[in-house]
Each structure stands twice: as structure tokens, then as C-alpha cells.
Amino acid sequence: MKNLFIAMAIGLISMGCCNNQPASQQKCCDDNCNQVIETIMARRSVRAYKDTPIEKELLDKVVECGIYAANALNAQQWEVRVVMSQEWINMATEAAKAAAKGTPAEAQYNDPSFKNIFRNAPAVIFIGHKPSAYTPVDCGLMAGNMMLAAKSLGLGTVCMASPVRTFLQQPVGASFLESLEFSEGFEPLLCIGIGYPDEEPAAKPRNKEVIKYVE
Ligand SMILES: Cc1cc2nc3c(=O)[nH]c(=O)nc-3n(C[C@H](O)[C@H](O)[C@H](O)COP(=O)(O)O)c2cc1C
Structure with missing residues (x-):
């Protein structure tokens, strides 16, 4: 049972962001989230813009x-x-x-x-x-x-x-x-x-295997 809870917790954390949100409004749903992290995770390269001038x-x-x-x-x-x-x-x-x-x-x-x-x-x-x-x-x-x-x-x-x-x-x-x-x-x-963006591109996949902790 304990192992099941741990597996569920890891599963939730590895999801990173809730994926039932539009691409531009993804929210982190683990404990280690804040506005800065949400902004980092939600930024995408935008290649379609409204004509609205920027203030x-x-x-x-x-x-x-x-x-x-x-x-x-x-x-x-x-x-x-x-x-x-x-x-x-x-x-x-x-x-x-x-x-x-x-x-x-x-x-x-x-x-x-x-x-x-x-x-x-x-x-x-x-x-x-x-x-x-x-x-x-x-x-x-x-x-x-x-x-x-x-x-x-x-x-x-x-x-x-x-x-x-x-x-x-x-x-x-x-x-x-x-x-x-x-x-x-x-x-x-x-x-x-x-x-002002006129599209909400999905996140491009990232290769997490580039990250290694050196023991
Ligand atoms: C140094 C650099 C140069 C880039 N040059 C271009 C470019 O000339 N044209 C373009 O459309 N996107 C360019 N990009 C955007 C990348 O294609 C984009 O960041 C990458 O595909 C990852 O997508 P994301 O920004 O939505 O996460 C550049 C990004 C960087 C960091």
C-alpha cells in the first residue's frame, strides 16, 4: 500500500503541469510551483500576433x-x-x-x-x-x-x-x-x-535525459 502511494505521488509530480488546460494557461499542479515556474513552463515561441499595438x-x-x-x-x-x-x-x-x-x-x-x-x-x-x-x-x-x-x-x-x-x-x-x-x-x-499572441502553441517536447545527477 505504501508503495502504491509513493508511485502515485511520483506520477503526479512527473506530470509537471496539469494537461487539461489550454497550452497558454497550463498550471503547475505539484507542490513546488509558483508564478515564476508557471511562467517558465507556459512560455512558447509565438509566431502569430494580433495587430494590437503594445503599450x-x-x-x-x-x-x-x-x-x-x-x-x-x-x-x-x-x-x-x-x-x-x-x-x-x-x-x-x-x-x-x-x-x-x-x-x-x-x-x-x-x-x-x-x-x-x-x-x-x-x-x-x-x-x-x-x-x-x-x-x-x-x-x-x-x-x-x-x-x-x-x-x-x-x-x-x-x-x-x-x-x-x-x-x-x-x-x-x-x-x-x-x-x-x-x-x-x-x-x-x-x-x-x-x-499580443494570436496563437497558443503547445509545448515542444523536451529531452529530460540530458539531465543527470553526478553521484
Ligand atoms: C538563439 C535562438 C535563435 C532562434 N532563432 C529563431 C529564428 O530565427 N526563427 C524562429 O522562428 N525561431 C527561432 N528561435 C526559436 C526556437 O525555434 C524555439 O525557441 C524552439 O523551437 C523551442 O520552442 P519554444 O520556444 O516554443 O519552447 C530561436 C531561439 C533561440 C534561443
């Missing part, structure tokens, strides 16, 4: 949470640029489209749900760094803070490397990157599309 106060809070991330030596070798201009986003999209003409990348623009190259988000946060051994880690932690803060405020996000890489590699990207006005020696590393 600037919310963006302010999200980026402030970003700069409170842990970073090596507290050197803060990072910069943040927030683009809310639909004109900028549309022009960047048109430039990327033109650069992709005749290449396999062109196909993505024919998707009927396609709105822009930032996975359809109405605003984009660019994170740049002064490259050194630790700064990509710093920027990743910053992005993580921002995405969780956004989720906790009812916003969706998607972290993206490809639009930044496209602009760094294509001549057409230079003027857009320049317009972000990163300081001398800094360059963009990644960006985060952000907005």
Missing part, C-alpha cells in the same frame, strides 16, 4: 527586466534597441524579400499568414553586444528575462537569430542595422519579436 509601459518593463539579467563581471557589454515602427518593420521585410528573390528562402514569403520577417510580430527588440567570450551568454540570459517578463504580462515573444544574420550578411541589411544606432564596437546578436 509602451509594457515594453519598458520587459526591457528593464532584460538589463537585470546576470552578466559576466557585471560588465553589461550589451545594448538594446526597440523598434515599434510598422514602417521600419515593413521596409526591412521588403528588403529581405528582395534579397531572397530566386533563392529557396523566397518560399516563406508566399505563406498566406506571412506579415513580416519578424515572425509577424508588431514590435521587435534587438539585442546587441560588444563581442567577447561571455557576451553571447549575457545576451541569451537577457533575452530569457525579457521573454519571461513578457509572458507574465500577457505578451507573446519569439527569439530570433535569422533576421539579424540575414541583415549582417546581405548588403541590403546594412542601412537597417545602421538605423538601429548601436554604439561603436557593438553589433546585433539576436532579436525578439513581441506582441
